[in-house]
Amino acid sequence: MACNSSTCNSSGCYKGYEEEEQPKPNTKAAVNGGNSCQNLCVKCKVNEPVCCGIGGENSRFCKDCFKNNLYGKFKQAVTYNAMITPPDKVLVAFSGGPSSRVVLQFVHEMQYKAQKNYDANKDKSLPVFGVGVAFIDESSTHSFTSQHIEKAIEDIRLIVSNLAPPSKELFVVPIESIFSSDGIDGKERLKELLDAVSDVTGKEDLLSHLRILLLQKIASENGYTRIVLGSCTSRIACHVISATVKGQGYSLSADIQYVDSRWEIPVVLPLRDCPAQELNTLCSLDGLKIVELLNGPCSGINGLVSSFVKVLQEENPSRECTIVRTAGKLTPFHFNRVPEIHDSNVPSATRRHQKRYTLKPNGSLSSDSFCPICNSPLKKSNFPSSLRSHGSQQNPDLFASACSSCQFQILPKDPSLMEEFLSLLPQQMITKAKHGDQGNFSLLREQIQEFLFSDGENEI
Amino acid sequence: MEADSKPKKSGARLCCVCNQNRAALKRPKTLEQICRECFYAVFEEEIHQVILENQLFKPGDRIAIGASGGKDSTVLAYVLSELNRRHNYGLDLFLLSVDEGITGYRDDSLETVKRNELQYGLPLKIVSYKDLYGWTMDEIVKMIGLKNNCTFCGVFRRQALDRGAALLKVDKVATGHNADDIAETVLLNILRGDIARLSRCTSIITGEDGPIPRCKPFKYTYEKEIVMYAYFKKLDYFSTECIYSPNAYRGFAREFIKDLERIRPRAILDIIKSEMVQSLCLAGGAESRFTKAWHWSYSRPKQ
Numbered sequence: 001m002a003c004n005s006s007t008c009n010s011s012g013c014y015k016g017y018e019e020e021e022q023p024k025p026n027t028k029a030a031v032n033g034g035n036s037c038q039n040l041c042v043k044c045k046v047n048e049p050v051c052c053g054i055g056g057e058n059s060r061f062c063k064d065c066f067k068n069n070l071y072g073k074f075k076q077a078v079t080y081n082a083m084i085t086p087p088d089k090v091l092v093a094f095s096g097g098p099s100s101r102v103v104l105q106f107v108h109e110m111q112y113k114a115q116k117n118y119d120a121n122k123d124k125s126l127p128v129f130g131v132g133v134a135f136i137d138e139s140s141t142h143s144f145t146s147q148h149i150e151k152a153i154e155d156i157r158l159i160v161s162n163l164a165p166p167s168k169e170l171f172v173v174p175i176e177s178i179f180s181s182d183g184i185d186g187k188e189r190l191k192e193l194l195d196a197v198s199d200v201t202g203k204e205d206l207l208s209h210l211r212i213l214l215l216q217k218i219a220s221e222n223g224y225t226r227i228v229l230g231s232c233t234s235r236i237a238c239h240v241i242s243a244t245v246k247g248q249g250y251s252l253s254a255d256i257q258y259v260d261s262r263w264e265i266p267v268v269l270p271l272r273d274c275p276a277q278e279l280n281t282l283c284s285l286d287g288l289k290i291v292e293l294l295n296g297p298c299s300g301i302n303g304l305v306s307s308f309v310k311v312l313q314e315e316n317p318s319r320e321c322t323i324v325r326t327a328g329k330l331t332p333f334h335f336n337r338v339p340e341i342h343d344s345n346v347p348s349a350t351r352r353h354q355k356r357y358t359l360k361p362n363g364s365l366s367s368d369s370f371c372p373i374c375n376s377p378l379k380k381s382n383f384p385s386s387l388r389s390h391g392s393q394q395n396p397d398l399f400a401s402a403c404s405s406c407q408f409q410i411l412p413k414d415p416s417l418m419e420e421f422l423s424l425l426p427q428q429m430i431t432k433a434k435h436g437d438q439g440n441f442s443l444l445r446e447q448i449q450e451f452l453f454s455d456g457e458n459e460i
Numbered sequence: 461m462e463a464d465s466k467p468k469k470s471g472a473r474l475c476c477v478c479n480q481n482r483a484a485l486k487r488p489k490t491l492e493q494i495c496r497e498c499f500y501a502v503f504e505e506e507i508h509q510v511i512l513e514n515q516l517f518k519p520g521d522r523i524a525i526g527a528s529g530g531k532d533s534t535v536l537a538y539v540l541s542e543l544n545r546r547h548n549y550g551l552d553l554f555l556l557s558v559d560e561g562i563t564g565y566r567d568d569s570l571e572t573v574k575r576n577e578l579q580y581g582l583p584l585k586i587v588s589y590k591d592l593y594g595w596t597m598d599e600i601v602k603m604i605g606l607k608n609n610c611t612f613c614g615v616f617r618r619q620a621l622d623r624g625a626a627l628l629k630v631d632k633v634a635t636g637h638n639a640d641d642i643a644e645t646v647l648l649n650i651l652r653g654d655i656a657r658l659s660r661c662t663s664i665i666t667g668e669d670g671p672i673p674r675c676k677p678f679k680y681t682y683e684k685e686i687v688m689y690a691y692f693k694k695l696d697y698f699s700t701e702c703i704y705s706p707n708a709y710r711g712f713a714r715e716f717i718k719d720l721e722r723i724r725p726r727a728i729l730d731i732i733k734s735e736m737v738q739s740l741c742l743a744g745g746a747e748s749r750f751t752k753a754w755h756w757s758y759s760r761p762k763q
Contacts, residue, residue, distance in 0.1 A: 199724075200723075201723070201724070240650070241647075241650070244646075244647075244650065244730075244731055244734050245720060245727050245730060245731055246727070246730060247727075247730035247733070247734065249734040300723060301720065301723055301724060301727070304716070304719050304720060304723060308712075308716045311712065312651065312712060315712070319651060322651065322652065322653045323650060323651060323653075325653055326650050326651075326653040326655065327650075329655060408726075
């Protein structure tokens with residue numbers, strides 16, 4: 001069953017993962033032929049199965065087929081959505097949990113293979129993409145002992161250093177660095193900011209918005225071109241339900257696609273089709289070390305939704321996939337694909353390579369304005385006309401430019417506290433509030449690029 | 461009374477609307493402290509506004525109220541009669557009850573509806589599955605087991621309501637579906653990927669291109685508030701669940717909605733008004749046309 005095609009990218013194909021290893025035939029099982037399939041891997045029907053997929057008893061796999069199945073889904077997502085191309089520098093967001101451990105492993109495997117191909121190849125036109133790892137230290141928001149967090153960081157350093165060659169840079173960044181002032185000052189400001197949010201769910205959501213902003217900052221300051229998140233099917237299913245429940249339905253489709261380019265550095269989700277249960281199994285099968293940082297159970301709506309989905313999943317293992325598929329029917333936004341490269345400094349071989357894969361979705365939503373806090377796209381009708389006059393540069397009307405969900409759960413109810421709240425927010429959010437209706441220039445530019453002369457006058 | 465000390469002991473809270481009476485309860489929807497009289501007023505007024513804004517009725521309409529004897533339909537019958545009188549809707553109201561043939565549940569609740577007929581002075585019509593289809597739900601459950609009963613019962617009930625409405629020669633059927641019910645249905649349809657149903661379940665008026673349109677005046681009314689209203693007004697209703705409901709899949713969604721309401725009451729309305737649902741409806745447009753045609757052809761009265 002070894003595939004002979006060199007360009008085969010189908011999800012079940014072994015070739016994508018390890019070319020050297022052939023499945024070792026189990027002589028006992030080989031005699032069996034058709035009967036008692038329960039004793040054989042459902043995929044290769046040769047080896048003995050060692051684990052189950054989410055199909056339960058109907059999907060018993062041997063170790064290799066199980067790994068290949070998951071890796072195949074990852075590879076397909078990456079290729080079909082042109083997530084990672086040769087000139088890219090990819091930053092993997094690593095939380096220590098099973099999903100981010102697997103995505104780190106898979107990205108590493110892909111890079112390793114690309115490196116081997118590069119070394120063996122005479123034509124060096126397509127370089128190997130670079131990989132970095134970012135871990136965000138949120139210990140200032142929880143009561144961990146410093147011993148606990150130091151041990152965790154040590155473990156993470158070890159994991160990353162073992163994933164070489166090619167070597168990867170590791171960034172361990174405390175969450176308060178988002179404020180561009182280090183140490184106690186940042187910690188205090190973060191504490192004040194979170195204390196100013198009375199709603200428990202709002203607090204958690206604000207923290208996750210700060211997290212993504214910090215990842216953007218790390219990526220942009222260090223020349224990375226993509227951020228990879230390990231978000232799996234289960235996490236996305238929870239997001240679908242919680243967004244519906246929080247009244248964030250309009251922006252939901254922006255968050256659950258493979259690619260999210262509304263940020264300066266596009267964010268990609270290659271494990272979107274992988275259920276958490278299978279990722280967990282892979283970690284234990286393959287001995288992938290996980291660093292469990294008990295960030296405390298999510299309370300509020302996020303925790304409720306997560307236990308709800310867990311209960312549903314136990315009742316029916318394909319429930320998460322159904323939820324994601326249902327939400328997948330929503331129209332994505334125009335920024336839910338990788339931006340095209342127009343830089344003439346990039347070798348034409350690379351641009352040809354990327355152009356071949358860039359999808360043009362038929363029918364996508366356009367959006368000019370985004371909430372300064374959560375960056376969700378805003379419906380034009382929600383946008384008050386007062387902001388058309390650019391408001392005041394000193395005191396941007398934060399409330400008016402935010403989405404209804406952030407208005408309710410994050411911003412202070414008392415208008416007199418708004419000024420103070422504004423002073424606590426990180427600079428990136430303030431800037432967005434000031435330039436609320438200028439939207440995402442790079443995407444606008446992309447639409448008219450072919451008509452522009454590059455003589456510098458058209459730079460905004 | 462003391463002017464200097466703040467009222468710390470319970471019972472010294474004032475209603476936030478009239479600022480005169482003592483607050484008797486906290487509104488589940490908004491957590492406002494309110495007295496009984498103001499609660500009745502705001503409860504009835506909100507429903508009146510929903511009826512006006514969505515143009516649910518017009519003068520001279522004959523309306524059948526789907527009456528099960530439970531709290532939702534009892535309160536609906538009470539409030540509709542009251543608003544009909546107070547605001548001169550000019551409606552002819554009837555009670556329409558469906559007997560599914562569930563012993564220990566439906567037979568008891570029907571007694572309540574018969575009492576409602578006398579209490580509210582509204583003529584009552586009862587249609588039964590046995591007469592219409594030759595089967596009771598008990599017989600059906602014996603056949604198919606305890607899973608997916610609601611699916612059968614729901615389909616049969618909708619047709620039974622249409623038949624009963626045709627017999628009464630009414631223009632519309634009003635049902636007591638409340639905000640919690642609709643939020644549960646939205647969630648269920650998301651979980652099951654049933655986009656066609658999603659497009660129908662949040663509309664306040666459904667079946668307009670079928671034989672009898674149906675409306676849900678309680679679409680934005682919280683279940684807890686309906687219970688409070690019935691409790692304080694001492695309305696007569698039957699408060700047990702259908703004996704087959706513990707096995708229903710809806711139970712998952714119901715638990716979740718109850719927990720959600722405790723954390724954030726407005727979330728229930730957020731689900732119903734959800735943009736996501738609206739957008740998915742557009743996506744499911746083609747499918748729902750097909751299901752509408754099917755539904756109508758099965759609802760036509762027999763020759």
